[in-house]
Amino acid sequence: MEARLNFFGNGVGAKFLRHINSAGKVISDSTLPAATQELVKIRASQINGCGFCTDMHTKDAVAAGESHQRLHLVAAWREATVFTDAERAALELAEQGTRVADAAGGVPDEVWANAAKYYDEDQLAALVGIIALINAYNRINVLVQQPAGDYQPGQFG
Template sequence: MSTHGSAVPKIYIDKQTPEVFQAMRETSRAARKAASEAGLDRILVELVELRISQVNRCAYCLDRHTKAALKAGESAQRLAVLAAWRGTEVFSPAERAALALAEATTDLADAKARDDAYEAARGALTEHQISAVIWLAIAINALNRVSVMSEHPVRSD
């Protein structure tokens, strides 16, 4: 049980119902495999997962994916500006398309953003890559919700 960040104790739902959490982790692994098979590199995958974790304010996943991105060779500069990626020139057209598509998958209420993201993605990514990015976003959105609702702690290194 967690009491971090709130006066109301939370349940670690991943521990309470581990079979559901394992199925969700399998979905995430399958999405990462699809991304790899579609030719998306590990850094792009980590950027997508990190950006969606920023949008969802999931501290646990932000910590995890920042470390993974650095380990994969991502630069501190690009990580520092990821939250404002639209205002920079440091991301490739494919990365920009993937980030927009992942954000559109996260904010389903904005139909215009979805259309714009799809249009940009079709110009920079293959259909297999578009599908993989959407699955990555769906999976990290679900995992963000597990960590946020459980209040998984971020521990000091």
């Protein structure tokens, strides 16, 4: 399978990606735990059906020391006992932020309040940013039908 468009190559797509990658660097350098960042990216990517990002972020998480058990349970995080309450709050915020069109009024106040119990303002800003960013990446990859399965950790820097 080949992508419809080499969005990652030279031109407008590459310029666009350089800019959003800069935003991603700000988030990755935040105090939001790295494990939480990967879990959020994986869950949003699963919801959006983005195989490329699901492949990338599960592999990156393993390379960073995340357990296979937790990764296998991300889609069923509500029933799984392997996530902290803070991670559960981040996963719920990621789901609600990814499915924002499904609920009139957007993300429910109780979901936001639950996340705010575990994360300070900078971490909440990083969570909002990472949810928005991964949703943008998911949409790019789904639109261009970016193939999944060949990503190697460290491939993009």
